Amino acid sequence: MSTISVAICGAGLSGLCLAHSLLRAGFDVQVYERDLAPHARRQGYRITIDEHGIAALQRCLPPQLFKLFLATTSPIDETSYFRVTNQELGEIFRLTFKGDPSGTDLRTPRQIDRQTLRTIMLEGLQDRVHFGKEAIRAETTSEGATLYFSDGDYIHASLVVGADGVNSVLRKQFLPDYEPEDINSWGIYGRTLLDQNEGSVVPSSLKTSGVFAMGPSNLGFFFTTMRFGEAPQTAFARFGVNQIPPITDDYVMWGLVLPKEQFPEPQGKLSSEMLQRFAQEITQDFHPVLQRLVKQADVDYTMAVKFRAGKKPTAWSVPRTTFMGDALHVMPPTGSHGGNTALRDAALLAEKLEAAVIQSESLEKAIGSYQEEMSKYAFREVETSKAMMKRFTIKNPLMRWAMLRAIPRIRSITNKPITTE
Template identity: 80%
Template sequence: MPKISVAIAGAGLSGLCLAHSLIRAGFAVQVYERDLELHARRQGYRITVDEYGIAALQRCLPPHLFKLFLATTSPTDETSYFRVTNQKLGEIFKLTFKGDSSGIDLRTPRQVDRQTLRTILLEGLQDKVHFGKEAVRAESASDGATLHFSDGSCTHVSIIVGADGVNSALRKQYLPDCEPEDTNSWGIFGRTLLVQNGRSLVPSPLETSGVFAMGPSSRGFFFTTMKFREAPQTAFSRFGVDQIPPVADDYVMWGIVLPRGQSPEHQEKLSKEMLHRFAQEITQDFHPVLQSFVERADIDCTMAIKLRAAREPSSWPVSRVTFMGDAVHIMPPTGAHGGNTALRDAALLAEKLEAAAIQGEALEQAVSSYQEEMSKYAFREVEASKVMMKRFTIKNPLINWVMLCAIPWIRSIANKPLTTELTYDGPMISKK
């Protein structure tokens, strides 16, 4: 049987993950990325990898790269929390997650730096990934598909996989009724070195917490830490990876969610410095600890993202062109399922294509089975993330008062307030 050739548009997490699995199965794979280099632009910072994401990486990656991934994730031996608070860090409620002291339970979620994971995924694929190649359209036929690029070149393969993100030109061509909806919210994200002047910026009561602070006027502030189990430089060297890790130190990842009406015009075109100044201005009502993360941030790492949510296709024709990840099911970051769903797509599509090759089945049958199965879990996650986002951006004045004032006050009477344990060693303002 002739070798099956695959063109993957997009060298993000899912595209690279899929490439590893198919190459190991004997497929001829090439990956095309519109950016000029791997880290040409920011695509997020710390992400949570859950049991689905971990299982997908374990299935698709060579064993030594999967071990490297585990080595550079966060430790899992401590109990962790997700806390929802008001803007002064008065606690509304918290969720508790038990740790795994052994670190070997792959059902235990862990944190990973997105850039570090993407660098790990590139390892071994350097000669298969082509940068500066923007996919603009595709043509599907009975004997394969042709992928066209913005530079006028093209390639003919057995199957094309669109993994080229929320602005996918291929999705607009093949699923024209699925343009993502605007959630009317923006996110400003940043990264701040965790240890500065010999001290951690995160107070000890919040060291193992992810925190979403609900603020006035539907604004919200999220933060969590990214601590590496093993320093990336050390881990890369130990596993014989010659690439330079993109991140060397532990950090705080923070994000501000705000309604479109409160964001500056043309936010996506603002300079890093202007975005950072704006982030400082709109967090003046938040606790000094939260303000310190913005104040001491790496300004060059500040970025703005329009938060969008995918629309499920009313019909999805089967062809030699299919999609995965943000190209087809973009979702708000609330819930932390976007990256995991994309990795899950990669493992599922690899499984279907590899089974078709072994059994001599038509690739269209594999694509049909993949699209049907993926749609069930992916768009369920999209809807869940939208619901969670609405809960975090309450507009009803009465409910807003209950959540931001009444509940934290009641909890402060019943228990020692979280804010009494927080200290801030900084030059801006005293603790409130």
């Protein structure tokens, strides 16, 4: 396998996950990342890793790194909830999840900080991840591929994998008819330290809940907590990891979802400070808990995101090149499937490539098999996420009145109100 070289564009979750698996199998794998350094920009916040994501990490990562991943995930409470409410936190409905306090059931979803997971996966790949290498195009033949970079450099590989995100230049080159669609919703994401002024910014009644508060004009506010099972700095030291953990304190991840026409300026023209002030303005009529999360946020972590949805290719005609994650099937955050699907891609592609070499089959056959199987589950998740986003942005006036006023009033008879404590 050492004679087969794989060039991965993008050092995100899927790219690093694939690199670990192929490296353990004996492939010559190199990762090329356009960012100048590992933490040159924000890499997202808390994400939910489901059974597919957990299985992918267990398959691909060295055992010690997988154990470190488990150690830094949020504690698995016996019972947790996802609540949909109105802007005053009046409950519309809730979903109940049974946890596994022992932490041994790997089918039970758990939360982890995205930057922390990425840092864990950089361990062991220090000499194979090349920062400041922006891919601009590739040329492929039946024998391999040549990848060109913005600095004038180029490399040859048996296979090129595009894991370079929603704005993938390789997808634009090889699949120009499948640019992601704009679903006309934008988001503002933020982070607020969980413990401030000797107290929690989240009331105890919502300690184990994720909340989506539906507001006026299709405005929505989501928040959930990221509580590390073991402090990252302690866990990294215990497992002998040389990386420096990027996040050390528990926090609340929050996000605002709103129609793009409600943004005052195009995304690129809004600084973190401007975004945070705008978020405060449009949440003035929300529950005090939600206002507090925005007001006490870490301004530097506030950023804007345009929600898009990938289009399923109907034909694959590119030899020795394929794609993973957001580079192909980006999806709205509703459902928490994006990161899990990307990790699932990495595990599946590694499995197909390893099997092809063992069975003396062509790389083209392995790529084709991967693309066929991946397309089925990935674009099913894209459609599911789009449908969920649509349900959270109901336009029918009668339905909105029932959801935001009538149902919360009825449920308030039996439910305790949310306090600010």
